[in-house]
Amino acid sequence: MTKGCEVTLDDVRRALGTVLDPELDEPITDLGFVRSAEVGEGTAVVHLRLPTSFCSPSFAYLMASDAKDALDALDGVERVVVELDGHHDSALINAGLAADAGYVGTFGREAEESLEGLRxxxxxxxxxxxxxxxxxxxxxxxxxxxxxxxxxxxxxxxxxxxxxxxxxxxxxxxxxxxxxxxxxxxxxxxxxxxxxxxxxxxxxxxxxxxxxxGNAHFCRGLLRTRYDGSGADQTPRLDGAEPGDHHHLIPLTVKEPTR
Known part of the structure; x- marks a missing residue:
């Protein structure tokens, strides 16, 4: 991409596709963690979502920060907004990202020295x-x-x-x-x-x-349960471990105790 050219939504999604969940080792785009993406007039705005509100804050910050870095690297993007929705630390993480405070600056004394050890x-x-x-x-x-x-x-x-x-x-x-x-x-x-x-x-x-x-399969299912229709945003795993855009619960039959 040449400097100054118009950035497209496909460019944004390709950039986000380079961001991996650190534990599941899959792109956040394949997992369905990208809730929405918009681009226009040099500004890219992305909202992320996770399977639960209590996913590890360190993992959540790492993915959101990596997403912001990936979009910042796109020629033609002058401003990037990445926000994490529905997490118990969303306000803290989003404020830290907006201020470019870094991991330690965002979490203060609760943070480890850096994310590099975890990465x-x-x-x-x-x-x-x-x-x-x-x-x-x-x-x-x-x-x-x-x-x-x-x-x-x-x-x-x-x-x-x-x-x-x-x-x-x-x-x-x-x-x-x-x-x-x-x-x-x-x-x-x-x-x-x-x-x-x-x-x-x-x-x-x-x-x-x-x-x-196993964790990847579980988290994909949790996301589909938490966000109706999110299965359509997930890419089936190439090893065939995922059932596609929906999941099935095993029928449970409860027998009344005999007396």
Whole structure:
């Protein structure tokens, strides 16, 4: 986009699509967290919403702040307003964003020193989950490969595609090697595991991935329950874990006790 050109709503939504929920590791646009977006005369106004009013204030601030930064980076945008609706700390967060007060300036003594430590924790979790997804996909594609052998799998052994691309992005965010001969199953410093530790490392990675996927499914459902029609704003997960734009409750039958 050239400087001074008119910013469109599609530009705004693409920028917001780069903002991830730190815990769920999905774009806020896919999750349906963008309640509304408007743009005109160099001003972008965005309202965000979350599944509950008591979602972590740190997570809420991080997403709102990242959204504001993403929109500020658009050429042609001179003013950005990002507001969080329906959260118990909405007034505090919105005032801090408007004043560019930063995390500590917004929450004062209740804040941690910075959000970078929290951001780093969830980047590591996202990398762990992405590693497990890639290895699980490889295990399904190659039945002769055993779980105990995945400690020797290298990036160049993975099939090209969305799952491998996602893993490479997660590794890049942590500063890990992207060379084809780099091991896939590594710790957060890029070190591989001893043969007798591979299975436990893989199981921990699987537990992390299941936790992230389960939380994402749960939060999507909560949002649809809280905001009628919000399912239409959610993008079904590419792994097929989401039922689309609605959810179904399991029928419950209550039997009267016999006397």
């Amino acid at each position: 780093s924790v969830f980047r590591r979790k996202a990398h762990t989950a992405a590693s497990e997804r890639s290895l699980a996909e490889l295990l399904r594609a190659e039945p002769s490969l055993r779980e105990g052998d995945v400690g020797r799998v290298r990036l160049g052994d993975l099939p090209p595609g969305r799952t491998t691309d996602a893993l490479r992005r997660r590794r890049e965010a942590l500063g890990l090697s992207l060379d084809d001969d780099a091991l896939v199953l590594v710790d957060h410093d890029g070190r591989g595991y001893a043969p007798d530790a591979v299975l436990m490392a893989l199981r921990r990675a699987r537990a992390t991935r299941v936790s992230i996927d």
